[in-house]
Structure formats: C-alpha cells, structure tokens
Amino acid sequence: MDLNGVEIEDTFAEAFDIYVSKFLITAATQKFAKIAADETVGFGSSVIMCPAEAGIDRYVPPNESPDGRPGYVVMICHPKKDELEHQLLERIGQCVLTSATTAVFDDMGSEADEKLKIGYKLKFFGDGFEKEDQVAGRTVYKIPIMSGDFIIEGELGIKKGVAGGNFFVMAENQASALLGAEVAVDAIENVPGTITPFPGGIVASGSKIGSKYKFMSASTNEKFCPTLRGEEGVTCEIPDGINGIYEIVIDGVSEKALEEAMKAGISAAVKIPGVKKIYAGNYGGTLGAYQIWLTKLF
Amino acid sequence: MDLNGVEIEDTFAEAFDIYVSKFLITAATQKFAKIAADETVGFGSSVIMCPAEAGIDRYVPPNESPDGRPGYVVMICHPKKDELEHQLLERIGQCVLTSATTAVFDDMGSEADEKLKIGYKLKFFGDGFEKEDQVAGRTVYKIPIMSGDFIIEGELGIKKGVAGGNFFVMAENQASALLGAEVAVDAIENVPGTITPFPGGIVASGSKIGSKYKFMSASTNEKFCPTLRGEEGVTCEIPDGINGIYEIVIDGVSEKALEEAMKAGISAAVKIPGVKKIYAGNYGGTLGAYQIWLTKLF
C-alpha cells in the first residue's frame, strides 16, 4: 500500500495487555503543572528496565478542570496491577505532592474498570491533620503541607489498556526519519487516551527479544541497523535507500485509541520528504494479544 | 543575622553522605539533549520513595564537549553504591540509549573516587556488533542501533558526595515564597557539581521523620504548615507574618559545592519582596555527617 508516495508495509504491530492509570495534575500555572507532570512521567520509557511506562496524555485548560486551574493528564502503565498501584503511590507521593501548588484528580471517570484508593492512602502523609472535602462533586483529601494544602481525589480509576502499539519511520537518512518521527509524535499528542512513553516520544534503538549474551533479555535489532548493512553475520532487512529508522511506541486506554494514534502518526510522517517506508514490529503474533495491521488503518 | 532585610536563622542544614555520578549526555541539538536529560533524571526527587535522586547540573555548549555537540551534565545519586550502579545502567539504558542522536561521556574526570564500567556493560546491547573506539582521547563503545550508532564512554566516574543540603524560604504569602524559591533555583543552576533534585528544584511539602501512623516513615511537618496555625494539637513554629514556605534541597559532589549552592540560592531569594526569613532543616545533628550553618555562609 502507498500513502502520499510512501510504502506502508503489509504487516502488523503486536500489542499487549497492560494496566493503565490516567489522572489530572493541576497547578496554579501551566508552567508548574508541566514541571510536576514531567517529573512524574520521567524514567518511564519501557518496563523492560523502567519501573513503569508513563507519559503526558494532554493539556487541560483552566475552564475544563475540576478546580479551574490548568493541568496535564498523565498516564502511568504497568503489566501488573499491584506494581501499578505502587508506582502511583510513589510517583504521586514523590513527584506531585512535592511540586509547587499542585492537585490531583481522577481522569478515567466511567471508563475505569476499578478504583484504587491512591488519595486515601497518600492522605496519611498529613499525619492526622488531613481532612476530607469536596471539589466539583468529587471526594478529595486536603493534606496540609509547608506551602499550603495539597488536594488529591480519594480514588483514581484504572483500566486494562493496550501497550506496545508501534510503527517504524524509515527514511533515506537519519534526519528525515527523525523529522518524520517528530511530526508523528506531534500528531499523536492530540489523540486522547494515548501516550508515547519514550524520550520525546521517539525510540532510537528498537530492540529484538534475546541476545547471544545469555544475561541480556533484549538486544539491538541488528537486521534493522543501517550501520551494520553489509557486515558479516548480519542479514540486513533494511530496504535499499533507507539509512535512518526511528520507532514510535504507543500505550493507550484501548485498542481503538492505539489504532487512532497509529493512524494519526503515520499520516503525519508520510508527509516528510525523504520518508520512504512505514513498517511495524511484531513477534509473529506469538506474544501479544493484539495485531494492529498497518494497511487496515487507512 | 540579616541579609537584605531578611532574617537568616542561626541554624544549620544537616546533610548526608551519598554516592554521586556525573556524566554528560550530548545530542545533535540542544533540544534532543534536553529531552534525553529530562527523561533520565525524572522520578528522581528523593530516595525516600524514588529509585534515585537526580537532576541536571549544567548545559555544555558544543565547543566544550568531547564530540563537539551540545549536551547536559546530569547527576544521579544514591546512598548505596550498588544501587547507584543499577540506576546508571537502567536510566542510561532506557532513557539515553533510546533517545534520538545521543551519546554519553564521563564528567567526573579526576575528581572520581572510582570508575564504574557502565559503558562496558551497556555495550552488550549491541549483541556482539558493538565496537571499541576513541573520541577525544576517551575509550568509548559504538553500539549499532536502528537510527545509527550510540556512543558511550566505557567507564563513568563516581564519588562520595553530600545530599540533603537545604534551606527554607519563608514569606508573607505563598507567591512570594514560591518566587523566592524560583530565583534560588535559577542561581543554584550556575553552581557546578550541584543539583536541586525536586520538581523544578523546589519542595512544596517538607517533611518530618516518623508519623503517628506506624506504617509511615515520614510525614508532613505540621509545625511548619501555615494552614495548621492555631489548629488544636499543633505547636506552630512559623513566625508571625509568614504564610508560605518552600524548601530547596541540594545534592552536590562535595560539602563545598553544597555551601556555594546554598549561598547562591539564599542570596537570590532574599531579594524578593515578601520574603521574610531563611531557615534550614536538621535533626539536631543526630543523623547527618555534615552541618552547614546558614550564617557562616556569608
């Protein structure tokens, strides 16, 4: 298939079940909300070695937030529910509660499969001086801190979502592949319920499972490394004329959200001169519950 | 003591030993170096519940870096050396190696107590296709990845540094305390070998050790919570006229670096109208190896 002159490979992204939380961090200013959100989702690119996969879903303007202040919705994801709960307690406790002027509200709403008592548990930081209150019809806790009060909703919803949506931007050089990946991330930013957890939304070092070294569970995907083309022992699978590849990885609240994000991202990437092909990563369908076929997106 | 009309309390910040790593992340552009650095130091405010304390030390312009590209020096700190090594492997492996166009170089140089083989260990991601090379006289590994090659110096230096340098900015309202804290962070940014690991460099929720709840190892410092003034059971220690308090916490490569950072930060904060007092947190000298007296800084 061809989109704007760019070949869309007839393959699929293989995606996995994951538990997803989605909540809103507000602050006095957009700047302080962004500072808190960035700290909260940091060190959160992949659960291969990070304690969670995390990212910013979207900006919420003051007139759309429960407390009339600007904020960012963040998503934190983990394959195990109890680990996700740990991560919520640690990341909100250390990165939001400690941030200037912040508050936390649920953003999963009626989509939630389950509610975790995150605010309820964090309130004990108040050492007995915390108080229950209401903001816009939501039950919150007011925890007195040195700069004023920290407000957090008692329960935050989680649901089963989907991780590992992905596509590769292949281009005639590294700069084109990178610009193609950047515009894809800009486009995906606008798809609700999805994040691109890697740094800047982009993966520079897509990997394969396993390695010749037994102690490594994942290693470089040498078949797709441009600098290994022609190297002995490498079966290069990079088409001729491709010299740069970046991958976009997406986590979402649902398969449908992933599909929308992949479609928006690919549609943007193919507009960049030098982008030649869109590809996707999978394990032959043996590992993940979901197969998102690139050509069916369009 | 009085500085620019602001009272400097005659007390000390109690600080602790910590292991510190300090390395440079370069990238094609300043923007991509910043993206990688931010991801690497995220979820890194306090080892109470974060896996490390981390922050950006300084910007390095292209003409001062080993590979002639712009970069950021980041510091990652942990009380235990083996945990610090784990953190370096995980954070560089997941947040820098995966970032577009990045490379990693040691920035501890001859100050290092010890060299950890971080680059040497991460090179195995190359699955045998990695190669040893030299950049500006440094031994590096070139790891082929999908977007090109990732370069990392074989060994990164660490040293014993000092954590928990701190001061409180006390002001007549929250906004003044916050602006005082912001200008302090801007000033500390320019002191080499120091970071302010909390979000935006500022702590909104300074804590005390222990709690009435046995399962909490730390809790809100109710004696310094403005909204608890006059509350039954609270011995308020906030001076009259103070209604907002933010804390700055600093980790550094040495006690001297901490002192410089605290001096720079306090000197900036006292210029903000509404800032009334500078204070510091300690445990009576029972816990930390270092006592940094505020009044001796000036």
Next chain:
Amino acid sequence: MDLNGVEIEDTFAEAFDIYVSKFLITAATQKFAKIAADETVGFGSSVIMCPAEAGIDRYVPPNESPDGRPGYVVMICHPKKDELEHQLLERIGQCVLTSATTAVFDDMGSEADEKLKIGYKLKFFGDGFEKEDQVAGRTVYKIPIMSGDFIIEGELGIKKGVAGGNFFVMAENQASALLGAEVAVDAIENVPGTITPFPGGIVASGSKIGSKYKFMSASTNEKFCPTLRGEEGVTCEIPDGINGIYEIVIDGVSEKALEEAMKAGISAAVKIPGVKKIYAGNYGGTLGAYQIWLTKLF
C-alpha cells in the same frame, strides 16, 4: 463586590475600536510553528510605540488545520486599516515566509468584514515562478523558496475588533500580583479570539496619558506606583496593604470576546493568596467606545 474574598472595584475598562487580523501559521512541527509565530508577534505590545499589537491566539492541532500540520493562530491589530495591511505584508513576509517549513491560512472565516489580498501580494516574491493551487478548498499560492515551497492563502480576513480591555491585579506584594497576573494569562489563553499583547501577557508599567514633559504622550501612572506612596506631590490611590500591581491588557475580535477573556482572567487571579483587589483602567469614558464594567462580568 467580592469574588473569592477579593474586592472587585465598581469601575470599568475603557476599550477602543481596532482592526484585527487573525490567521493560522502551520509548520512541519509544533516547535517550528511556535518559532514562526513568536517572531511574527514580537515587538508588538502597544501601538503607542510598536508598529502593531500582536499575540498568539491559540494552538491548532494537526487534525484541525487545513494542511494537517500543527499551527498557531496569531492576531495582529492596528487602529488604521492601511497600517494593518502594511504590518501583515511585512510580518508575514519577513517572519513567516522566512521560517522553516511554514504555511499561512486565513482564520477569520465568515466573521471577516473584509478580505485583504495578502497572499496575492506576497506571491510576487516568487518572481513569476509562483503558482495558484488549492488546499482544503482554499485558494492558495505556492511560492518556490530555497527550502521547498511556501504556501499562503490568497486572502486573509480582517474585522473591526476591540482593543484595550484591561484589569489590574493588586496584591500585598509584587510576587502575588505577578502570580495573579500569570494565572490570568493562562486562563485567557483559552478564550478564542483574544490576545494579551504585552510581554508574557503582562504589563508591568501601566501608564497615564500625558506628562509634565511636553514631548511625552504617556507617562508612568504615579498614583498607582507603590514605591511613590508618601512621596511629595503624589496623590497615591493605591489602597492600604497593596504593594504590587500588574495590568493585563486584552485585544479581541469583539466586545463579547473581551468580556469573556476579562472574566476568565479575573476568575483565575482571585484564587491566588495575597491578591487583594481587581481594578480597571479608564479615561472617564471620554476616549473609548466601550465600557466594560468589572462587576457586570460576574
């Protein structure tokens, strides 16, 4: 009147007729769209001495723009129609056409009183090599440039709008007034068809008309200067307990848009501790066509 414990003075903002243009700058990435927009609206705070009043209205995500790319809507305003046309030709010609990967589309749509042939006139830069084309049903010109093609819609709409909507944030110190002003600007950012043309949206130096120096048409409003309280020859009109004042000035496509922006901004400002009073600037109704009474907004 009292809002969240803050006094709303029973006075009005006096506003004026002005010609307003509103157009969309798109680019490959959000970053490049922002660079172009910032350059275009710079040196554009007040027509007292700037060649125009200009600002960013809002961000437009890729799926809502005519060419499927991210962009920013900017507004450029001038009391004289022919000067506005000059400014559009100069600012788009020098600040957008020269920016990497940009395009320009009308954003006034059916609200326009009149269409100016801005794209039609700028196309002559193509020296005969320009071509007429269509994008999303709009007539555009493709102008070949060194980096590719620059696309601009042939006609850009303008209308009679309203300038000089304003309010003063008065607080117990400068930091509170500043934070109050910042949150007001964040809130106004979300009101379509309005801009806050001063730097960061905030006026630090509100002025009065005239001066004791004959060559000055405007000068400091000494009655509202906190550092002149008690100075001989000054009739201070600042209420007791106020030590910092910032003004927000708003231009909009209509009186209704101004009212919404003022309401959103004031609603946000009154939430900041230390903000004591909201005031507005006028000339007794002698100069402007519009009187926007603060208390009628709520």
Next chain:
Amino acid sequence: MDLNGVEIEDTFAEAFDIYVSKFLITAATQKFAKIAADETVGFGSSVIMCPAEAGIDRYVPPNESPDGRPGYVVMICHPKKDELEHQLLERIGQCVLTSATTAVFDDMGSEADEKLKIGYKLKFFGDGFEKEDQVAGRTVYKIPIMSGDFIIEGELGIKKGVAGGNFFVMAENQASALLGAEVAVDAIENVPGTITPFPGGIVASGSKIGSKYKFMSASTNEKFCPTLRGEEGVTCEIPDGINGIYEIVIDGVSEKALEEAMKAGISAAVKIPGVKKIYAGNYGGTLGAYQIWLTKLF
C-alpha cells in the same frame, strides 16, 4: 575543500557595515528575562522590511550580572545610527520597561564606539519621579512603575559591526538541511557578540536582489529553489543530489566575531548525515565591504 566529507565551496559571504547595540536585560527569574528578550527582538529578521535586525546573544547567569539576577544579552542592529537609536527607545520602552521585573544594563563596555543616552531619555517616562542611582558602579535611573521600580543604565554603547555573514546548508533532502541548520544555530549561540536574526536562526527563503516585478526590491533566488529544478526559464545552480537548502545569516560586533560564528556553525552542520555541501551568498563583491571566504575559515 572537504570537511567531514562535505564539500566547502570556494566562495565568500559578502557582508556589510551595520550599527550594533548590545545590552543586558535582567529579571527576577530566567523565565521573565527570556520573555522580555523574546518580545524585544521579535519582528527583527531583516531590515529589508523589518524595523531592525535583532536577536539574543547569550544567557548571563546571576553571578555574572550587575544586579545579581539572571539575564539575556540582546543585540539590535540597523544600517543607520539614528534609526538604531529610535529602535532602542521603542523596543526597550515598549518591550522591556513593560515586562515584569526587568532591568537594563549596557553590555558593550569599552568596545563601544559611542554611548547613546537611551536610559537618560527613557527616564522621562517617570514624569519627574525618576531618580538617578548607582548599581555596581554604573549610573542608572530608577523609574517608578506600577509593579515596583524599573532600572535602566543611563547610556548604552553602540559600535560599527558587520551584518550579513552567511552560509547555505545544502543537503539531500529538506530534513537534513534543516537539522544541519539547527545544529549550526546551536553552535553559533555560543559565540559571543553574534546573533542569527531570522526565526529560530534559520532562513528558509534566501533571496536575490531585484525581480521581474519592478515594485519588488528582492525576490526568490530561483536558481537555488529545489522545486524549480527543470522548470523552463530557470538556470538551476543546485548540484545534483541536493533537494533542500537553508541559509544561516549572522550579524556580529566585528568581522572576527562573524568569522568565528560561521566557523562554528559550519563545523556543526557538516556532521549531519545527508548534508552534502556548504555554500555562501554574495553579490560578486560589488555591494559589501567584507568578503569572508569559507575555505579560509578552516
């Protein structure tokens, strides 16, 4: 000549005399200093149709500025001295004086050919309430404004500098040329006494003098437009394999500063894969006083 595998054309950049001002804008925080600087240098890409050429020279940390606060040095340039003075009065008066918490200091020091009484003239905004004062040995004026006092040094130095330093980054596609231009701008940012006045430092639409339309003094440089290759009536001068070109234009305090900036920028650009050639623009030496030969820089 060849640099990192990229051809450096044996040609020269033709540069011109221009009057240059260089001054420091400080503010309470780095953020507010940046806001003021950005507004001040906006609408300042080229004097072809902008009222000045302007840009940010460098960041100055708190411990290196006269008032101990963070700031940005900006440069404003104009071929005519009286126009430069006008621009200084207008841009400082409207974009810095109006910005929150700012102050202005000379940064030309002993390099100045002449001192303009900019602060002396702007002080009349104080309507008689302004006062002379000293900051770090400099004579300043304190002008009372609504948010506090605005401080400005009485005299700001100007000198004869050089405008129009330039080079072209030619690459196999637009993305590579753009990334090459971006890294060049990052590198030039670190060369003191130079600015890249176009948006983001990059020119997307390099022009030739004159046009077939008599009313146009400049028009697109069709010989270097990739989309016109093969078009009838166009003598394409773009080498084979080049499909994207961006130009960097530099103004500086001296020819030496321009040379350093061009060298730094070119050295960075040639590292980007896909960049094929560096070129420069001139008028055969008939117009400008300076010829900066590319190959002599290395």
